[in-house]
Amino acid sequence: MQSQDWHETAMRMDKDDPLAELRREFLLPDGVVYLDGNSLGPLTHRGLAELEQTIGEWRRLGVAGWQDAKVPWFHLAETLGGQLGAIVGAEPGEVVATAQTTLNLHQILQTFYRPEGDRHVIVIDALEFPSDLYAVRSHLEARGMDPHRSMRLVQSGDGLTLAATDILAALAGDVALAVLPGVLYRSGQLLPIAQITRAAHRRGVPVAWDLSHAVGAVPLDLHRDDADFAFFCTYKYLCGGPGAIGGLFVHRRHLPVRPGMAGWFGSDKSSQFDMASEMAAAHDSGALQVGTPPVLAAVPLLGSLAIYREVGMEAVRQRSLRLTDFLIALADDCLAEFGFRVATPREADGRGGHVALEHAEAARLSRALKDRGVVPDFRPPNIVRFGPHPLYTTFSELAQAVLVLREIAESRSHLAYPAEREEVG
Numbered sequence: 250m251q252s253q254d255w256h257e258t259a260m261r262m263d264k265d266d267p268l269a270e271l272r273r274e275f276l277l278p279d280g281v282v283y284l285d286g287n288s289l290g291p292l293t294h295r296g297l298a299e300l301e302q303t304i305g306e307w308r309r310l311g312v313a314g315w316q317d318a319k320v321p322w323f324h325l326a327e328t329l330g331g332q333l334g335a336i337v338g339a340e341p342g343e344v345v346a347t348a349q350t351t352l353n354l355h356q357i358l359q360t361f362y363r364p365e366g367d368r369h370v371i372v373i374d375a376l377e378f379p380s381d382l383y384a385v386r387s388h389l390e391a392r393g394m395d396p397h398r399s400m401r402l403v404q405s406g407d408g409l410t411l412a413a414t415d416i417l418a419a420l421a422g423d424v425a426l427a428v429l430p431g432v433l434y435r436s437g438q439l440l441p442i443a444q445i446t447r448a449a450h451r452r453g454v455p456v457a458w459d460l461s462h463a464v465g466a467v468p469l470d471l472h473r474d475d476a477d478f479a480f481f482c483t484y485k486y487l488c489g490g491p492g493a494i495g496g497l498f499v500h501r502r503h504l505p506v507r508p509g510m511a512g513w514f515g516s517d518k519s520s521q522f523d524m525a526s527e528m529a530a531a532h533d534s535g536a537l538q539v540g541t542p543p544v545l546a547a548v549p550l551l552g553s554l555a556i557y558r559e560v561g562m563e564a565v566r567q568r569s570l571r572l573t574d575f576l577i578a579l580a581d582d583c584l585a586e587f588g589f590r591v592a593t594p595r596e597a598d599g600r601g602g603h604v605a606l607e608h609a610e611a612a613r614l615s616r617a618l619k620d621r622g623v624v625p626d627f628r629p630p631n632i633v634r635f636g637p638h639p640l641y642t643t644f645s646e647l648a649q650a651v652l653v654l655r656e657i658a659e660s661r662s663h664l665a666y667p668a669e670r671e672e673v674g
């Protein structure tokens with residue numbers, strides 16, 4: 250199709266979009282097509298209002314805000330946990346908002362990794378976000394164990410995706426725990442969480458899911474799927490803000506539990522301020538909190554999660570799939586001849602919310618895109634990621650982004666940029 254036809258098709262799709270109004274909820278960076286909400290979601294108007302409310306309470310109430318704030322800070326982690334739980338299909342008490350993604354993985358390892366005799370291996374995939382690999386390795390070392398013996402990497406056949414059969418083949422009788430991604434951070438592949446969890450359980454292996462790239466893009470049903478543990482960030486699709494508080498899920502059948510890394514905020518709320526020298530841990534996943542929650546890095550979520558609640562995850566997913574279908578069709582039609590390849594699985598049930606484009610010059614292309622007002626991100630060595638956000642990205646923006654990318658590739662203007670690595674983000 251000609252560029253003009255793509256633009257017109259996109260405009261028609263925007264006009265017919267029943268969720269188009271949602272864009273008004275967001276404070277998007279000015280003058281750019283913001284396709285990096287899968288790395289850092291933008292501020293929402295409601296999140297800003299919550300933040301301003303909290304700052305006002307801090308000013309007016311001081312320490313009394315722990316009890317007297319509109320959402321008392323003392324209960325904020327549990328309140329947000331309940332709201333996050335609704336997004337990931339958890340029962341009350343199974344999710345708590347706490348710490349950060351990597352720290353929550355450490356907590357899961359410290360609490361639930363129980364090597365016994367020959368069953369000591371942690372299975373993790375070679376494509377996993379590096380921080381998770383660092384956490385597992387350092388955890389084994391801290392226990393005096395040898396990662397070469399006790400950490401097994403599931404390899405990828407194509408460097409982009411994982412085969413469920415390879416994952417299951419790694420879950421031999423010596424495996425005590427598996428750590429797996431719900432959606433892979435580079436390629437955007439969505440793994441069949443329920444199916445892998447069931448198969449792992451048949452082998453006696455609990456699974457900890459990193460859902461950072463799934464939450465807010467893909468409907469999840471963690472309780473019903475019998476997932477054991479999950480950890481995720483809230484600063485991507487969920488728009489919690491840079492460094493926002495993380496989410497931690499523990500299935501009820503693993504509760505109550507003695508936290509591996511204990512701290513006073515993991516106490517039963519009714520006795521926390523008794524200041525006893527022996528900890529009385531909470532009976533739910535709240536027990537896995539350690540210290541005081543970062544209130545200012547948590548309250549914007551009260552606003553953004555309200556939007557998610559109103560829309561519902563099924564509608565979020567339907568819009569996300571329409572966006573990524575359109576993006577893939579655009580890329581196939583406009584970019585393939587310039588050396589781009591869609592690296593994200595094409596089937597709807599095999600992909601999350603973003604689309605990865607492979608290109609040998611991905612680093613330079615992504616810099617050139619930013620200078621032309623399109624914000625993607627680059628993941629080494631050769632991926633440009635486009636993260637259309639299900640709640641605010643328009644079809645016209647996707648057409649604009651892809652057609653600008655085609656112009657850059659066609660004119661080879663990206664070659665004017667240095668080839669070395671991108672800035673952070």
Ligand SMILES: Cc1ncc(COP(=O)(O)O)c(C=O)c1O
Binds near residue numbers: 459
């Ligand atoms: C899939 C995945 N896992 C883990 C992390 C690390 O998160 P944090 O810095 O919050 O610990 C990230 C960060 O972007 C991520 O994308």
